[in-house]
Amino acid sequence: MSTPSGLIGVAWILASLLPLHACTGGAETSASRETTPATQLLSEPSDSFVAADSAQLMSELRFLSSDSLEGRRTGETGNVLAREFIRAAFGDAGLHEPPGGFVQPFEFRGRGGAAQVTHAANVVGFLPGRDPSLGAIVITAHFDHLGVRAPRPGTPEAALGDSIFNGADDNASGTVALLSIARYMAQNQPRHTLVLAALDGEEVGLRGARAFMEAGWPPEIALNINLDMVSRSDSLLFAAGPFHYPQLRPILEAVPARPPVVLRFGHDQPGVNGVDDWTGSSDHRVFHDEGIPFVYFGVEDHEDYHRATDEFARVDPTFFVNAIRTILAGVLALDEQVGPASSGTPGAGERPGEPVAEEGGIEGG
Ligand SMILES: [Zn+2]
Numbered sequence: 001m002s003t004p005s006g007l008i009g010v011a012w013i014l015a016s017l018l019p020l021h022a023c024t025g026g027a028e029t030s031a032s033r034e035t036t037p038a039t040q041l042l043s044e045p046s047d048s049f050v051a052a053d054s055a056q057l058m059s060e061l062r063f064l065s066s067d068s069l070e071g072r073r074t075g076e077t078g079n080v081l082a083r084e085f086i087r088a089a090f091g092d093a094g095l096h097e098p099p100g101g102f103v104q105p106f107e108f109r110g111r112g113g114a115a116q117v118t119h120a121a122n123v124v125g126f127l128p129g130r131d132p133s134l135g136a137i138v139i140t141a142h143f144d145h146l147g148v149r150a151p152r153p154g155t156p157e158a159a160l161g162d163s164i165f166n167g168a169d170d171n172a173s174g175t176v177a178l179l180s181i182a183r184y185m186a187q188n189q190p191r192h193t194l195v196l197a198a199l200d201g202e203e204v205g206l207r208g209a210r211a212f213m214e215a216g217w218p219p220e221i222a223l224n225i226n227l228d229m230v231s232r233s234d235s236l237l238f239a240a241g242p243f244h245y246p247q248l249r250p251i252l253e254a255v256p257a258r259p260p261v262v263l264r265f266g267h268d269q270p271g272v273n274g275v276d277d278w279t280g281s282s283d284h285r286v287f288h289d290e291g292i293p294f295v296y297f298g299v300e301d302h303e304d305y306h307r308a309t310d311e312f313a314r315v316d317p318t319f320f321v322n323a324i325r326t327i328l329a330g331v332l333a334l335d336e337q338v339g340p341a342s343s344g345t346p347g348a349g350e351r352p353g354e355p356v357a358e359e360g361g362i363e364g365g
Contacts, residue, residue: 044329045188046184046188046325046328046329046332047258047325047329049183049184049187049328050180050184050321050324050325050328051321051325053180053183053184054317054321056180057176057177057179057180057321057324058317058320060085060089060176060179061168061172061173061176061231061312061315061320062312063085064082064085064143064168064172064175064176065166065167065168065172065310065311065312066166066312067164067166068081069081069082069166070147070148070164071145071146071147071148071164071165071166071167072143072144072145072147072167072172073144073145073146073147073148073203074117074119074120074144074200074201074203074204074207075117075118075119075120076119076147078147079119079143079144079200080119082143082144082175083103083121083123083143083198083200086123086143086175086179086198087102087103087123089179089182090102090123090125090179090182090196093125093179093182093183093186094186095125095126095127095182095186095196096125096126096127096128097125098124098125098126098195098217098218099217100215100217102123102124102125103121103122103123104121104122104123104124104211104212104215105119105120105121106120106121106122106200106201106207106208106211107120108120108201108204108205108207108211110204111204117201117204117207120200120201120207120208120211121200122197122198122199122200122208122211122212123143123197123198124195124196124197124198124212125182125195125196126193126194126195126196126218127182127185127186127189127190127193127194127196128189128193129189129190129191129192129193129194130189130190130191131191131192132193133340134191134192134193134222134338134339134340134341135192135193135218135220135221135222135340135341136192136193136194136195136218136220136221136222136341137190137192137193137194137195137221137222137223137224137225137331137334137335137338138195138197138212138218138221138223138224138225138287139178139181139194139195139196139197139224139225139226139227139331140178140197140198140199140209140212140224140225140226140227140283140284141171141174141175141177141178141197141198141199141226141227141228142171142174142175142198142199142200142201142202142203142208142209142228142282142283143171143172143175143198143199143200144199144200144201144202144203144204144208145165145166145167145170145171145172145203146165146167146203146306147165148163148164148165149163149165150163151163151307151308152307155307156309157307157308157309162308162309163308164308165306165307165308165310166308166310166311166312167310168231168310168311168312168314168315169229169230169231169232169299169302169304169305169310169314169315170228170229170305170306170310171202171227171228171229172312173227173229173230173231173232173315173320174226174227174228174229174230174297174298175198175227176324177227177230177323177324177327178196178198178227180324180328181196181324181327181328181331182196184328185331190335191335191336192222192223192335192338193218194335195218197212199212199283202228202282202283206282206283206285206286208283209283209284209285209286209287210286212286213286213287213290220340220341221287221290221292221341222292222293222338222339222340222341223248223292223293223294223295223334223338224283224284224287224288224292224293224294224295225294225295225297225327225330225331225334226282226283226284226287226294226295226296226297227297227298227327228281228282228283228296228297228298229298229299229305230297230298230299230320230323230324230327231299231315231316231319231320231323232299232302232304232314232315232316232319232320233261233299233300233302233316233319233323234260234319235260235261235262235319236262236264236299236300237257237261237262237263237264237297237298237299237323237326237327238263238264238265238266238267238278238296238297238298238299238300239252239263239264239265239295239296239297239330240265240266240267240268240278240279240284240295240296240298241268241284241288241293241294241295241296242265242268242295243265243268243269244268244279244288244293244294245293245294247293248293248295248334248338249265251333251334251337251338252265252295252330252333252334254333255326255329255330255333256329257322257326258322258323258325258326258329259322260318260319260322261319261322261323261325261326263326263330268296278296278298281296282296282298284296293338295330295334297323297327297330
């Protein structure tokens, strides 16, 4: 995997966006479409938009994963700096403020019932839809990460004395994807009301997602689209969720992945030998537990997962930008085709139903 950084990296991305090679991901579960001409992909306004936005989004990724933010741990200074950055970006994008404003504080009790964490907050904005009767699509990405901690003895980062868990892929990448999607959708009014939520406290037990749900706004949610780790892969980007909500699968199957990205289903079915079930691994779980359909976009765990080496320089810019293009195309297709928020619980009978862990320690995403 090549890992250019800085201005060279940005120039390289822009150059690499021009020739779109034919996709050859031929796995049976692939949702990519090999027959889609590259010229057609290039003509999509959303693809052109993300290409034009790529220098800004790489700059945002660099800032959010910089050492100065100290790993964005919930309740700490670097996390608050990230929150303020996201709030400003939401405002610049032209998002509307929900009741209570962009920043929605919450508290929770820390591990072992000890200290109360009092400086947590989600950042939430929205765009009114053309058809308010459909309810909202909520796009989520957590912006918190693990902070500063001693690296595991014997690891390369321990030898380097690196104790800052930058969380470039986990999940500065999903947060930046959220910002780019916000900028595009603000200029292209969605059919559903679109709520964009940068969530806090995911790494300590999906706390921000739970606070968002408990706040009760928006009242009707048709779908959750969760982004968590979308910047590092040779090719595979997973769309998990359609096992539980099969009505979503044909919508996503018709979305051509943007090379080198190959969009694949999976990681949402319990009991598959050798394959992790990600149904409970990130914030989408809280929506799923309420019977709200979800699509989770993310990559496989990699060697730097939950390590101090999850850094900006190791992000693959070409994959990342084309993952955002693919996800944005998915957002547009889902917005166009998903029906109204239902008061029922679609797929409820298929949910695994294991109890929610109350003391954090969520390892996924
Ligand atoms: Zn994560």
